Amino acid sequence: MRDFRKYDIWTDSMALVNDVYTFVETFPNTEKYGLSSQIARSAVSIPSNIAEGASRNSEKDFALFLEIALGSAFELETQLIIAERRKYLSVSHLEESILKLTSLQKRIYALRRKVLN
DSSP states (O other): OOOGGGOHHHHHHHHHHHHHHHHHTTSOGGGTTTHHHHHHHHHHHHHHHHHHHHTOSSHHHHHHHHHHHHHHHHHHHHHHHHHHHTTSSOHHHHHHHHHHHHHHHHHHHHHHHHHHO
């Protein structure tokens, strides 16, 4: 069994979850059950799937959960762009978040490839 807490991608995605919760708190109340909720769920899904995948015995299963985490990272990126276009998120917050997400996406992808080889 792998210790998910030792993966930088898990640690960094946990930090991203905190960032996300901080700025969705500023979204309008009308988005409470809409975009705010969806953004939070996508962010939480990233470290959650890394952790769940780490509990799996096979490399193939671990890779599948890394793929799901990667999909959640791209989903989150799209939702943040929508939030910025709706003026719920500043351009600077978006750019900072995209930089973190891009790095995370590349590292999740690289780990997934390594696990499968």
